[in-house]
Amino acid sequence: xxxxxxxxxxxxxxxxxxxxxxxxxxxxxxxxxxxxxxxxxxxxxxxxxxxxxxxxxxxxxxxxxxxxxxxxxxxxxxxxxxxxxxxxxxxxxxxxxxxxxxxxxxxxxxxxxxxxxxxxxxxxxxxxxxxxxxxxxxxxxxxxxxxxxxxxxxxxxxxxxxxxxxxxxxxxxxxxxxxxxxxxxxxxxxxxxxxxxxxxxxxxxxxxxxxxxxxxxxxxxxxxxxxxxxxxxxxxxxxxxxxxxxxxxxxxxxxxxxxxxxxxxxxxxxxxxxxxxxxxxxxxxxxxxxxxxxxxxxxxxxxxxxxxxxxxxxxxxxxx
Amino acid sequence: xxxxxxxxxxxxxxxxxxxxxxxxxxxxxxxxxxxxxxxxxxxxxxxxxxxxxxxxxxxxxxxxxxxxxxxxxxxxxxxxxxxxxxxxxxxxxxxxxxxxxxxxxxxxxxxxxxxxxxxxxxxxxxxxxxxxxxxxxxxxxxxxxxxxxxxxxxxxxxxxxxxxxxxxxxxxxxxxxxxxxxxxxxxxxxxxxxxxxxxxxxxxxxxxxxxxxxxxxxxxxxxxxxxxxxxxxxxxxxxxxxxxxxxxxxxxxxxxxxxxxxxxxxxxxxxx
Numbered sequence: 001x002x003x004x005x006x007x008x009x010x011x012x013x014x015x016x017x018x019x020x021x022x023x024x025x026x027x028x029x030x031x032x033x034x035x036x037x038x039x040x041x042x043x044x045x046x047x048x049x050x051x052x053x054x055x056x057x058x059x060x061x062x063x064x065x066x067x068x069x070x071x072x073x074x075x076x077x078x079x080x081x082x083x084x085x086x087x088x089x090x091x092x093x094x095x096x097x098x099x100x101x102x103x104x105x106x107x108x109x110x111x112x113x114x115x116x117x118x119x120x121x122x123x124x125x126x127x128x129x130x131x132x133x134x135x136x137x138x139x140x141x142x143x144x145x146x147x148x149x150x151x152x153x154x155x156x157x158x159x160x161x162x163x164x165x166x167x168x169x170x171x172x173x174x175x176x177x178x179x180x181x182x183x184x185x186x187x188x189x190x191x192x193x194x195x196x197x198x199x200x201x202x203x204x205x206x207x208x209x210x211x212x213x214x215x216x217x218x219x220x221x222x223x224x225x226x227x228x229x230x231x232x233x234x235x236x237x238x239x240x241x242x243x244x245x246x247x248x249x250x251x252x253x254x255x256x257x258x259x260x261x262x263x264x265x266x267x268x269x270x271x272x273x274x275x276x277x278x279x280x281x282x283x284x285x286x287x288x289x290x291x292x293x294x295x296x297x298x299x300x301x302x303x304x305x306x307x308x309x310x311x312x313x314x315x316x317x318x319x320x
Numbered sequence: 321x322x323x324x325x326x327x328x329x330x331x332x333x334x335x336x337x338x339x340x341x342x343x344x345x346x347x348x349x350x351x352x353x354x355x356x357x358x359x360x361x362x363x364x365x366x367x368x369x370x371x372x373x374x375x376x377x378x379x380x381x382x383x384x385x386x387x388x389x390x391x392x393x394x395x396x397x398x399x400x401x402x403x404x405x406x407x408x409x410x411x412x413x414x415x416x417x418x419x420x421x422x423x424x425x426x427x428x429x430x431x432x433x434x435x436x437x438x439x440x441x442x443x444x445x446x447x448x449x450x451x452x453x454x455x456x457x458x459x460x461x462x463x464x465x466x467x468x469x470x471x472x473x474x475x476x477x478x479x480x481x482x483x484x485x486x487x488x489x490x491x492x493x494x495x496x497x498x499x500x501x502x503x504x505x506x507x508x509x510x511x512x513x514x515x516x517x518x519x520x521x522x523x524x525x526x527x528x529x530x531x532x533x534x535x536x537x538x539x540x541x542x543x544x545x546x547x548x549x550x551x552x553x554x555x556x557x558x559x560x561x562x563x564x565x566x567x568x569x570x571x572x573x574x575x576x577x578x579x580x581x582x583x584x585x586x587x588x589x590x591x592x
Binding site for chain 1: 323324328331332334335336338339342343345346348349352400403404405407408410411412414415419420423426427430432433434435436437438439440441442443444445460461463464465467468471496500521524525527528532542543546547550557560561564567568571572575576579582583586587588
């Protein structure tokens with residue numbers, strides 16, 4: 001009845017009353033929750049799918065990582081922390097943890113630095129900016145497997161990179177790239193940065209476009225140089241874009257699989273093995289299902305801790 | 321202050337040079353895919369070109385079937401995700417009850433969980449349900465996996481949407497479902513566009529899941545078909561590159577046709 005009475009008032013008046021907040025409290029407590037409550041079952045199809053595909057298997061996986069699960073035998077034995085102790089003593093796993101963290105950190109720093117510079121570049125008066133945005137973002141939508149094979153060729157000993165170096169007289173820099181254990185990890189990082197720098201760029205760009213030009217102009221009139229303008233005016237105003245970008249790249253880096261699997265398969269030796277490739281290998285090549293889920297649980301904890309910490313840290317900065 | 325100066329011109333040159341460096345690998349990709357067999361020297365220059373690699377790769381990699389499979393999986397899973405996520409977002413955005421906030425938090429948990437943990441238990445479930453090697457198993461998988469992200473986008477959009485229309489519809493005697501279908505869902509169109517774009521690109525490009533869930537069957541999506549094909553022909557780069565170009569062409573064509581919406585979707589869709 002409350003809602004009926006409310007609606008009988010003319011629209012502009014209703015608007016005025018609502019913005020004054022007079023009826024707001026009443027409306028929230030009466031008409032709307034009644035309508036919304038009767039639609040609670042709308043969540044069921046999504047919840048069923050989500051529970052079947054994500055929630056239940058995740059809970060099962062967490063449990064299995066404390067058992068001797070082999071994927072076939074339904075009878076499980078609880079083994080406590082055994083799988084995790086094994087991880088600590090497994091050289092391949094320790095290497096994978098190190099590589100995963102290294103890749104994630106390197107991608108986060110390099111990709112965002114380049115993405116930010118690109119965004120500042122195309123957020124200017126240049127005439128080609130629209131074409132450049134489309135070109136620079138293009139790799140981000142391309143299939144990672146395709147990208148990885150393309151770069152695998154570019155990195156081959158007589159591939160385009162070595163030929164290019166030779167052609168410009170830098171033949172001494174020619175390398176085996178992916179075949180060199182100390183370089184392979186960085187070659188993978190380079191591919192990811194190449195593919196996703198444009199992605200970081202468009203997110204930074206959206207942040208930059210939200211800054212009223214008067215603000216930076218005013219700072220310029222007050223005599224602030226380009227760097228000071230960026231640091232004291234632009235940077236705080238694009239803080240949300242920075243948060244989103246850092247979260248996306250670090251989580252993406254921790255979970256990285258496709259590019260590593262295609263480019264090096266974790267090699268040479270174990271030089272580029274990451275948690276994701278090791279999980280796949282241990283489960284599907286060695287049949288170590290319980291050990292593999294233990295690694296996955298470790299990865300989950302990593303992602304949760306990192307994103308939680310980063311979120312808090314950056315949120316504080318945004319409001320500072 | 322907004323004039324085109326010499327410094328702007330300098331920046332223009334630097335940016336164009338950067339973009340050329342960026343696009344360069346794609347030039348090499350297309351260039352080599354057009355080379356006759358046995359002519360791999362000089363990946364940079366342009367020489368006698370041929371389309372023979374394309375027809376060879378098309379047949380040998382079974383790309384026609386793979387593209388068909390990818391289209392089926394992508395369209396079906398995106399359609400399901402759009403329907404169930406928009407529906408779920410409605411009470412989550414409108415109700416302030418405690419269950420609604422808990423439910424929203426439960427969905428958001430899915431944004432955080434790396435899929436690797438669910439991967440193996442789900443694999444055995446799919447195996448026991450005989451859904452391995454089936455495109456519908458894959459559709460089911462993506463429909464569940466993409467729910468949290470899509471619910472998040474829809475809920476954020478709905479919270480900013482005024483309630484006046486749906487209230488009017490309810491008062492005029494629409495059932496909640498009718499009001500959702502006729503009034504609310506059409507109003508969600510802008511965010512539905514974003515949900516469709518982001519999910520479609522993800523599903524189309526995904527590699528690990530079809531690699532696992534379709535392995536051992538003759539059904540392949542584009543990334544798996546390319547992976548299998550390259551595994552057999554690694555030394556024949558012309559053929560491989562022709563397959564790569566054809567594998568990535570559909571998504572690039574869509575990208576160039578809709579670049580504005582796609583870039584906006586990626587830039588705005590992920591803001592929390």
